[in-house]
Amino acid sequence: MRRPQWLLSLTQHGAQPPLWLRFRSSDGFIIGTVALATFTDMFLYGVIVPVIPFAMQSRGLVAQDRVQYWVSILIAVYGAALLVFSPFCGWLADRTASRRSPLLVGLLALLGSTVLLNVGSTIAVLIVGRILQGVSAAVVWVVGLALLADTIPQERLGQATGYVMLGMSLGILIAPLLGGVVFERGGYDAVYAMCYALVGVDIVLRLLLVEKKVAARWDASVGGRERHTAERPASSQETTGLQRLSEQKEIGSMQPTSTDLEKGMPTSTSTTTAPVPTVPASRLRDRLPPVLSLLYSRRLLAALLGSLIQAALLTSFDSVLTIHAAKVFGWGSTGAALLFLPVVIPTFLSPLCGMLADRVGGRYPASAGFLLSVVPFVCLRYVDENTIQDKVLVCALLALIGLFLSFTFPPIMAEISGIVEAKEKKMVENGRPGYGTGGAYAQAYALFNVAFAAGCMVGPLLAGFIVQDKGWATMAWVLGLLCGITAIPTFLYLGGWIFKTTS
Template sequence: MRRPLWLQSLTQQGTTPPYLLKYRSSEAFIVATIALAIFTDMILYALIVPVVPFSLSSRAHVAPDRVQYWVAVLIAIYAAALLFWSPICGWIADHSASRRSPLLVGLFALLGATVLLHVGNGIGVMIAGRVLQGSSAAVVWVVGLALLADTVPQERLAQAMGYVGAGMSVGILLGPLLGGIVFDRAGYGAVFGIAYALIGLDVVLRLLLVEKKVAARWNPEAGGRASAWNEQGKPGQESGEAVQDPSNGSGKQEPVASSSTDPEQGRPRSVEDAAPENSIPKKRKLRGRLPPLLSLLYSRRLDTALFGAIMQASVMSAFDSVLTIHVADTFHWSSTGAALLFLPIVIPSFLGPVFGWLSDRYGGRYLATLGFLCALPPLICLRYIDTNKINDKVLICILLVFIGLSLTATFPSIMAEISAVVEVKEKKMLASGMRGYGSGGAYAQAYALFNMAFAAGCTLGPLLAGFLVEQEGWATMAWILGLLLAVAAVPTFFWLGGFLFVKQPLECH
């Protein structure tokens, strides 16, 4: 008995190809689905920000003088859940047969979190909702970015990450604005109505999505980047073909020794094809036996990308805790007017795919370094926004545009570097005769590390900015945020894409 098409779509099995397989497994559809998933996760995180204080006082019956305390606690709980679940989700995703199944589980966790936050009338229920929300975010970011790395070739990955960055920026910055306006105009229930609508759209797209390796059952040419690892031992390269460093963008290629690989184990078939066991440095062998999550941290390139992610997230999230209050005090704007000031930071994020293309074409090292450095002058100039004059109002909008533009320029390069490090380390391990990361790879675990770094930055930024404004003032906070990005530019210049003065495509320093 033939199964209905919807059931075939859900299980992605059977002899008959799923309906519209070509489009549902296309690179563009998968990128759009992941970008929307990131957008949904971030906007639901930020959408309820204006609502939480009201919920705490009117529904959870928290005393007015304790509202600020519980708001901070709920933010910290979300970050803690995100940090805790990210490495676990990475390990599960790299050891599961499908990326889509964990994504669906994460989506239902997000739905459960939204329901709890909507109907909860006690602080315990709201804490449970934030835990579920943080857990869902871990799944979406880790598994979603790993799916992108499976799908998109390295030479186009930064551009794909640009779309993800646009979805993230729009979600996290438009969420409070949309939540505040809807809450003022239509009330508490309408805010969560938007949340349910977005989740419903996300459910449809995730059910329609067909992974490249699943599509390969009916179309072997649609196997994607992940299948290339298992078939050839290195992504997209025939034996003996020149291999390009996937992240330096220089266009220079160097030949690599031919090595036949076992498709099941992802390692050389014969000892003759690999380096002799006794020729492998002891430290390298020890690192090869470590879990991928730990062995990846030995890469200075990955450490550089993670440090850049922390600094970038810190500055981006710092405005959440200080910008609205500062302009309200300085310009005497209402909450809606202050929320609209986030638009100058959001609008440049739509150029994320353009910066991603530039990173793919010319390399991410100089683009990311330039982005970090270009953010320094406008951040320092924020110190001059201190009077209720039209010039100051125009100036802050211009400065925020340049800050948003600079941060957008750094995001695709850092995101694509995570995948490039995994690819290069895998090549090096296979060339040394070691097993590598196995058939599941380590993309998800690498992006789990990125997720943890980004979450740490989102936790550090608001706390640091709030403390500095309270203790030292707005002007001091502005130049210190600029200094953070200037510091991030140094390792980015020397290490992103490999050590600046050493050209070794198979070496991951």
């Protein structure tokens, strides 16, 4: 059956420009598509959290005394898949001609995981579904953030990543609430009917998306973010030497080159000559894949440490907050779940935090966010009695934690692309090849994703083990100490070494 012409013009990029080209390649549409992709990812991750324990029992998949064990396994499998597949997604995305194609492939993994989790009748099928869900998340976070880095100028990237964080926060906030209500009223299949509808909207937006470099084929005024290698048609050291020689001629320099001397060409003598800078020999880091050579940057390591601690701090509550609220206040699952709202709601300010980082630089908002978080984390130790004052106190402290940490996410996410841009510019200026036409944005965000996934795995374990062995109060000051320590490298290195002198 032949597809109608209007559908072809929407989904294919041929000789004629696609319909609504300017809108589909606009900054707002691309940011919205990536934000919805992160919302969908977090929604599908969180919607089954209050559902799967009951579904496993009602379907007779596991014995009642093994439900907690298998729920923990399913959570860990997602994080492990996210961690393992992120570097591969980054490497692959930087070697494809389009960011859009990997995003569409990620949708297949997302749809497959949703179907398996919906119809799965054995634990093995559910585990495969969670693995595919982790793969899809790796694609969304790595390729989606790289697409933003391709599209949005560095000076506005903080605000753009703030909208991505807003999508993530909405997914974390809405998914468990809707999942529990819909499961109670409509059953397990009704929960997944809601998921299929959301995936359908995500599919439509990803199909409609047109990258700026693709849109530029028909409309030259649609410009994406320029990469430094775009100004250099060739990246070989020979071409760099010729360019350097040309520049010398333009300024009237008569200094002979080594090639002229070898060929016996006549040279003029000049009383004012300057030595020609030589191209530095290739170092080990330049021969490594970008995903590894980037790790030589202390600036990147500081950003990765920040992302790891961010994830660890937020996910630490997953393993301890509900249990502590039940123990101290006598709350059930519903009341304890509502305690997560004060943490999530302040993150809706992420776009404003990103805008602030774009104006003053990411160093100060991010380091201040970590430093200010020390106080509310440490003060959590005083929540130990079943009183109105303690209930108000814990909500206020969690709200402050969510607010202060909101100042750290957009700057660190934007910093990743800034590091790649700065390193590539320096490589080109020194006569070394850059990262090629594909760049290294996706591989850099793959490292960010790995750090974040590691934090998601470490946080709940760290908090849970400390509470079990040393108590709630010890956990509170340990998490506060982590915030204070992380503020130091964030202040020193985010945006570059703070004591670096410029000539």
